[in-house]
Amino acid sequence: MKNVKLIIEYDGTLYSGWQIQDNAITIQEVLENALNSITGEQIKVVGSSRTDSGVHARGYVCNFFTESKIPPDRFRDVINSKLPKDIVIIESEEVSLEFNSRFCSKGKTYSYTILNRMQRPAIGSNYVYHYRNSLNMEAIREAMSQFLGTHDFSAFKSTGGSAKTSIRTIKSFEVVKKDDYIIFYITGDGFLYNMVRIIMGTLIKVGRDKIDSCSIKDIILSKDRNMAGPCLPGTGLCLEKVYY
Known part of the structure; x- marks a missing residue:
């Protein structure tokens, strides 16, 4: 099991914020769909905060757990190949299993x-x-x-x-x-x-x-x-x- 941290840049114009919602498209939903397609797992991404509709990010941080054999630093390019142009992974890296992008934030x-x-x-x-x-x-x-x-x-x-x-x-x-x-x-x-x-x-x-x-x-x-x-x-x- 690996814990992978992502730094994301996104244009929030077309999205109803970060957090998954029942009747609207969000950044989290698009990212999780890409990860599920890549890994074949049902991945749940932990976000560092909730951003609202229309809000943008240059350095949003999230993390997820995976059994995938993809090297952590390669997730950036692999995920980007599945994402729309208004969301991009800037960096991906393995972090400790205890890392939580929300609760570890200072x-x-x-x-x-x-x-x-x-x-x-x-x-x-x-x-x-x-x-x-x-x-x-x-x-x-x-x-x-x-x-x-x-x-x-x-x-x-x-x-x-x-x-x-x-x-x-x-x-x-x-x-x-x-x-x-x-x-x-x-x-x-x-x-x-x-x-x-x-x-x-x-x-x-x-x-x-x-x-x-x-x-x-x-x-x-x-x-x-x-x-x-x-x-x-x-x-x-x-x-x-x-x-x-």
Whole structure:
């Protein structure tokens, strides 16, 4: 028995997220179908997290157990031959039998990209959130600093998640502006259901002076979802890296 770890890049546009669902196509389903075809086994893949519909990944991590005689490092090329163009295995390797891509994770980095201009994008619309109005970047940066540290992020989660606790630690939060593109990078030990997208929605309201930049700590302490901003679309969100 071998435990094989995969690092995957995928475009989530045509999929209803990572996790298998009854009435929708997901990344996990497509990957498991490819593995079952290759190995002749009924393989169940363990994912490092659940990404939602339309969300992308550059460094998603998963693992699976197999009796196959295919060398672990060869799984990358063999699986890629069975996958559609919008899913690709970047790396495959054997890991210890105790490794679990979800429970062994020490943290993740996500990016969220906003196209901030009047005109909608003709290219790459599936990878950005288009926002027309000008944004106060100084206020946004001030608000970002208040997310750092360990907090109860109940105000920044959607209902329906399965997390046992809402306490999370944000280790770093950075923003880069490239012409009309604003790219946020947030790293934490874990994230609640829709947490990053709600944080981004809150920052939009800060940038439009709808929420005071100094009130983020008060929103966190309130634990009240109604105090935070909206949940932005998944198109701008990308899982960049999972840490172990």
